[in-house]
Amino acid sequence: MASRKEGTGSSAASSSSTTGAAGKGKGKGGSGDSAVKQVQIDGLVVLKIIKHYQEEGQGTEVVQGVLLGLVVEDRLEITNCFPFPQHTEDDADFDEVQYQMEMMRSLRHVNIDHLHVGWYQSTYYGSFVTRALLDSQFSYQHAIEESVVLIYDPIKTAQGSLSLKAYRLTPKLMEVCKEKDFSPEALKKGNITFEHMFEEVPIVIKNSHLINVLMWELEKKSAVADKHELLSLASSNHLGKTLQLLMDRVDEMRNTSKQQQQKHQYQQRRQQENMQRQSRGEPPLPEEDLSKLFKPHQPPARMDSLLIAGQINTYCQNIKEFTAQNLGKLFMAQALQEYNN
Amino acid sequence: MVLLMFSNSLPSAPRSFSLDKMATPAVPASAPPATPSEAPAAASSPASASAPAPAPASASAPAPSPAPAPAPSPAPASSSDPAAAAATTAAPGQTPASAPAPAQTPAQSLSGPALPGPFPGGRVVRLHPVILASIVDSYERRNEGAARVIGTLLGTVDKHSVEVTNCFSVPHNESEDEVAVDMEFAKNMYELHKKVSPNELILGWYATGHDITEHSVLIHEYYSREAPNPIHLTVDTSLQNGRMSIKAYVSTLMGVPGRTMGVMFTPLTVKYTYYDTERIGVDLIMKTCFSPNRVIGLSSDLQQVGGASARIQDALSTVLQYAEDVLSGKVSADNTVGRFLMSLVNQVPKIVPEDFETMLNSNINDLLMVTYLANLTQSQIALNEKLVNL
Numbered sequence: 011m012a013s014r015k016e017g018t019g020s021s022a023a024s025s026s027s028t029t030g031a032a033g034k035g036k037g038k039g040g041s042g043d044s045a046v047k048q049v050q051i052d053g054l055v056v057l058k059i060i061k062h063y064q065e066e067g068q069g070t071e072v073v074q075g076v077l078l079g080l081v082v083e084d085r086l087e088i089t090n091c092f093p094f095p096q097h098t099e100d101d102a103d104f105d106e107v108q109y110q111m112e113m114m115r116s117l118r119h120v121n122i123d124h125l126h127v128g129w130y131q132s133t134y135y136g137s138f139v140t141r142a143l144l145d146s147q148f149s150y151q152h153a154i155e156e157s158v159v160l161i162y163d164p165i166k167t168a169q170g171s172l173s174l175k176a177y178r179l180t181p182k183l184m185e186v187c188k189e190k191d192f193s194p195e196a197l198k199k200g201n202i203t204f205e206h207m208f209e210e211v212p213i214v215i216k217n218s219h220l221i222n223v224l225m226w227e228l229e230k231k232s233a234v235a236d237k238h239e240l241l242s243l244a245s246s247n248h249l250g251k252t253l254q255l256l257m258d259r260v261d262e263m264r265n266t267s268k269q270q271q272q273k274h275q276y277q278q279r280r281q282q283e284n285m286q287r288q289s290r291g292e293p294p295l296p297e298e299d300l301s302k303l304f305k306p307h308q309p310p311a312r313m314d315s316l317l318i319a320g321q322i323n324t325y326c327q328n329i330k331e332f333t334a335q336n337l338g339k340l341f342m343a344q345a346l347q348e349y350n351n
Numbered sequence: 352m353v354l355l356m357f358s359n360s361l362p363s364a365p366r367s368f369s370l371d372k373m374a375t376p377a378v379p380a381s382a383p384p385a386t387p388s389e390a391p392a393a394a395s396s397p398a399s400a401s402a403p404a405p406a407p408a409s410a411s412a413p414a415p416s417p418a419p420a421p422a423p424s425p426a427p428a429s430s431s432d433p434a435a436a437a438a439t440t441a442a443p444g445q446t447p448a449s450a451p452a453p454a455q456t457p458a459q460s461l462s463g464p465a466l467p468g469p470f471p472g473g474r475v476v477r478l479h480p481v482i483l484a485s486i487v488d489s490y491e492r493r494n495e496g497a498a499r500v501i502g503t504l505l506g507t508v509d510k511h512s513v514e515v516t517n518c519f520s521v522p523h524n525e526s527e528d529e530v531a532v533d534m535e536f537a538k539n540m541y542e543l544h545k546k547v548s549p550n551e552l553i554l555g556w557y558a559t560g561h562d563i564t565e566h567s568v569l570i571h572e573y574y575s576r577e578a579p580n581p582i583h584l585t586v587d588t589s590l591q592n593g594r595m596s597i598k599a600y601v602s603t604l605m606g607v608p609g610r611t612m613g614v615m616f617t618p619l620t621v622k623y624t625y626y627d628t629e630r631i632g633v634d635l636i637m638k639t640c641f642s643p644n645r646v647i648g649l650s651s652d653l654q655q656v657g658g659a660s661a662r663i664q665d666a667l668s669t670v671l672q673y674a675e676d677v678l679s680g681k682v683s684a685d686n687t688v689g690r691f692l693m694s695l696v697n698q699v700p701k702i703v704p705e706d707f708e709t710m711l712n713s714n715i716n717d718l719l720m721v722t723y724l725a726n727l728t729q730s731q732i733a734l735n736e737k738l739v740n741l
Contacts, residue, residue: 312739
């Protein structure tokens with residue numbers, strides 16, 4: 011990965027024809043210390059991400075890719091991207107770093123910005139707050155200060171409107187990760203709550219003039235979209251799935267209860283067996299020390315519970331957004347019915 | 352950078368790059384006249400663009416053959432003018448025999464034995480919008496002094512059509528009399544792309560600009576080594592006629608059999624396909640056309656519902672306008688449209704008001720309960736944080 015200053019200089023020269031300096035973005039970003047206040051994405055990147063998921067992602071697998079672009083003042087401009095192959099098959103002779111290097115070198119030949127500014131990932135119903143994501147984003151942000159991770163939610167997009175969010179780690183969390191110390195004391199010292207782990211950066215989409223011309227052409231030639239998914243009233247499926255995921259997470263958070271259940275089950279089985287043996291006249295089995303079988307449950311790692319809390323928070327936000335939309339739609343349906351009668 | 356140099360000056364040059372599998376090596380000799388026959392057609396109205404198309408197998412086949420005769424002698428750069436004059440005289444001769452729709456060409460233009468096989472998948476090319484955006488973007492990033500950019504098209508073939516789903520640009524150098532294409536780069540990129548999507552094949556190539564030049568024929572021939580009967584896509588970024596015209600061609604042989612054969616580019620129908628999510632993405636991106644500095648933000652919850660309802664409102668007002676026109680007699684009534692309108696009005700379900708009230712209330716209750724639970728969960732985990740941090 012080229013150093014930031016050198017990369018910025020060379021790519022700024024080459025991309026002057028596309029993203030002109032017009033329209034300085036309004037910065038509404040999170041904490042004041044953060045280096046990036048706004049993310050500006052080219053329409054091309056959006057289309058590529060959508061296409062990548064559509065073709066290569068099925069079900070719960072995530073698809074990932076690399077974002078390329080440059081940094082202009084406090085704005086991060088993303089001008090291109092390329093997908094990462096999923097390393098499920100033949101891991102042996104596939105070298106990720108080599109793939110990335112070759113790709114970037116080739117793209118440099120055709121004047122595409124080759125500065126690595128972040129990565130993107132698809133998500134399943136909004137579950138993306140995982141340790142893996144944290145680690146990846148930390149290594150990116152450590153190397154390149156302005157990098158972001160774009161989370162693309164295909165299911166929500168299919169419901170009517172593009173769902174693309176950009177996240178960065180807060181400076182506080184960066185500090186903690188740098189120390190590599192995830193013990194509860196360090197986290198308490200850093201005063202990190204789940205709300206302060208990730209900060210969302212506002213996104214704008216920008217197109218060059220020529221792409222605008224292309225859009226006009228397409229509009230004239232393509233048929234009108236015949237699906238208005240956004241106004242569909244059928245909501246229970248999506249809501250049900252999100253709630254299920256939420257419940258799973260909550261259970262994870264309180265996983266002592268699961269162990270208690272297991273203890274009870276074990277005891278009951280034991281009792282049954284003993285009764286059977288008594289009826290057959292055999293000596294009962296010795297009472298085993300339960301505490302040896304089920305080791306005393308350690309308090310869950312602080313970082314994990316923080317992540318789970320963050321995930322639960324995301325789910326709740328999604329649910330609230332969803333219900334707000336649906337309430338609006340229901341009231342519209344009501345108005346339509348009243349008019350009919 | 353490994354370059355493949357094509358030299359276009361001599362008619363006998365074919366020996367330098369003809370392949371064993373090409374039975375008729377006379378491609379470059381008739382390359383200049385082939386393209387001028389396409390060039391005036393491309394510049395003129397689309398109706399006559401299909402005029403050269405039925406030429407190969409129709410009775411007017413001898414008509415183009417006088418055209419190649421004067422062409423080889425002058426230099427290729429100026430050959431376009433005399434040959435163009437000859438071609439335009441030939442074109443009216445062809446119009447009586449020409450079929451107006453390119454749909455009729457499948458039966459006629461697949462005559463060349465040298466080209467490997469008929470065009471697979473009918474006459475329709477389906478494009479995804481991401482390809483066009485990619486092409487425009489690489490055109491904007493072209494090197495200084497380059498008039499156009501070229502690249503490879505990837506995609507899949509099926510029985511009825513060819514679907515182009517990906518592309519990448521290939522560096523090339525073009526001058527008056529030679530063309531150099533970086534083959535190795537193209538191969539490398541294709542390998543890299545294959546790692547991500549193993550189903551994509553090389554389908555052909557694209558070029559920006561509104562014309563097919565002599566160099567195009569040579570590049571096309573190179574690509575025909577990579578893919579059976581490749582497609583050529585042109586995207587007119589110079590905005591001739593005030594529009595960005597997007598056209599696709601496949602090359603066919605033409606001429607008198609037994610003599611030197613010419614190559615001609617036959618147009619294909621281009622259709623745009625979208626995945627559902629792609630459609631939504633394109634709709635969003637299209638909005639930048641309307642904003643002053645071409646910037647839009649992503650909207651949130653109710654704004655989206657509002658936007659969608661506004662669109663439906665527009666559609667409804669169009670329909671209402673049509674109905675009023677019919678009533679006032681301005682437009683004659685069309686029964687099929689009338690039936691559609693009838694089914695539209697009947698789609699609002701007629702439910703007994705009490706039943707509807709119950710349904711509505713239960714739905715609203717569900718949503719409110721879920722919102723309440725979500726808020727409760729959020730406050731619980733916040734409390735948990737506080738407790739743990741004590």
